Amino acid sequence: MLTSLTAPALLGLFMATALLVALTDWRLNLAALAGLFACAAILLAQITLWQVVAVRLLVGLLIVVILALTGRATQFGLALSPCFATTRFTIPTGFPFRVMALTLVSLAAWYTANQPALALPGLSSDLNLASYLLMGLGLLNLGLSEEPLNAGVGLFMLLGGFQLFYFAIEPSLAIVGLLAAVELGVALVVSYLATLWYMPAEESA
């Protein structure tokens, strides 16, 4: 049954990462991030125990909650936006560039995943593609933004891609626990830095 879900999960993963790279609106990005964690968990279920998948899902849920609370406290980053009054989703200024970069990195990830010499060990071709895609687009997102939440999303994508590969070769529970702690640490760091980034000037004194 899980194998039949691979293709939809891979497609969902690509759509979620594409949204995370192409758009910078927190509200949409949080939903995309939740989708990314769910799709990654379905893919992960093929190579590891269900308990590990459950831990990953729980950690993902906690991360989304932490970031949603941060978003609420900072008005989803709209306080510093020139169109503060609006609640409509807006397209970021570098949208065409982001889409072009997204396409190029996705093609590079697809090409790399299909090279036998560069295939990650212990993974099927679908998981190879998912891992390269997440790591590549995560790095792209890190390069595109120094705003803490968008950069943080890049870190989650990078770590997600790495874990897909790493859990296949190192399934020990201690490592699963420590990597979960690392992800929660990233969420707290992103939340803290985003709060400082969007803090009104008068509160900073």
Place this chain on the structure above:
Amino acid sequence: MPAPLIFLVVPAIAALGVYLTSRRRWLATGLAAGSAALLGLLAVTIPLDETWLGLSLDSAWTILGRTLTLEPVDRLGLAFIFVQAALLFLAARLVEPNRFFLPLGLLILSLLSAALFVQPFVFAALFLELASALAVFLLADERHRVTRGALRFFVFMTLGMIFILVTGWLLEAIKSSPEDATLTRRATLTLAIGFAIVLGVAPFHSWLPVVAEHAPALSTAFVLTVMRVPAVLLVMQFLNTYPWLSQNPAIERVLTLAGGGMALLGAVFVVSQRNFGRALGYVMMLDIGATLLGLGLGTVAGTEAALTALALRGIALTAWGLGMEQLRGAARASGRQIDPDHFDAWRGLGRRQPWAAATVVLSLLSLAGFPLTAGFPGRWALLNQLAQIHPTSALFLLFGTASVGLVCARGLAALITPLATEPELEPASTLRRWLSENKLVMVAYSLLVLVILLLGLFPQWLLPAVARTASFFIAPLP
């Protein structure tokens, strides 16, 4: 009772105590500095695998299939981490530090201890990453809202962790098929990239000047001293554990190239600085370059020089942090509406804050290995070695020292030249008033300056301990 548990649990309990007593600054500082100093002392004196004070102390502790072991090689590194942290915690009493500095600093010590103890030691990368996450809270706060440096630091540490973990898996694969040259090449490459990122080797150095310029000065000192030691010790442990790695001439070439490159870049970038914060970032590039060049020599003398630089960096950075906090505070209080770290903002401040100004300048000179300062003996020993094997790298280091000297001269000139709009101060009365208002601060500055100068004159006080640590890493291989 497992001995590693003491170094993991005591800092965590002390952190809780410090957090609860944070309103009483003397008590919180005393608790943080006292517990760190006590653990530093215990690190070198605690007997292992025998009974001590009625407790049976085991050197190893197994948890979830991983072992945490306190080995003789870890003792001095551990002691250095805790003593250096104690010094910084004490300094925090004299300035207004980041509000998380003491409690999170203690928690970071606990994680760094775990990084030193964990076996297989590649998993140290996970503990270093967790420590980096906590360090972000020290590097930015409501008064230091530029998050760029803290974010870059954290992103680079995360990338470094990924590469080191992949190396760990490749090393396991090499054990099962040692004749596979491809695996060896890949492991060497991922290890080199991982450590280049963690140590801040160019082009992964961009967080260094930003953190040094925008983060609280004592937090910067904490990250650049206490948190760097386990990373450097980890590199040395890798080189010592895997013969195919330490005997690979390519590794020495890579270390020399990276070290020389860092020294040259640090020297070139620092010379144009008009800001003591950014200047420190580039001085640290020079210092990291010197450490890598020492390790790249592959000799006991080279390793000793690298460890000496690492050990003496702490005193100079504590002095820099204390002086910078004081000068930044004075620049802010004077209401000058410019970058508070820029030399123009500090014009004339040396007359009002003479000890802070002297300490900042002296500490930068010490970090650059200037003669008569604590940084000189290690740098001189390294230059002697390099002059015979890699003279170009020695020249880069000398160029760096000269560049830092130039920046310090320029900064000193700004510090002692008053603004034309400010009333002329009568130096003797200003100094008398400052001394009466800042007795404790003056004692701290005097002690730090004295130690920097004395260790420059009598390095033999410290060198035997450094040589003992170096001998663990360059032990003859079986």
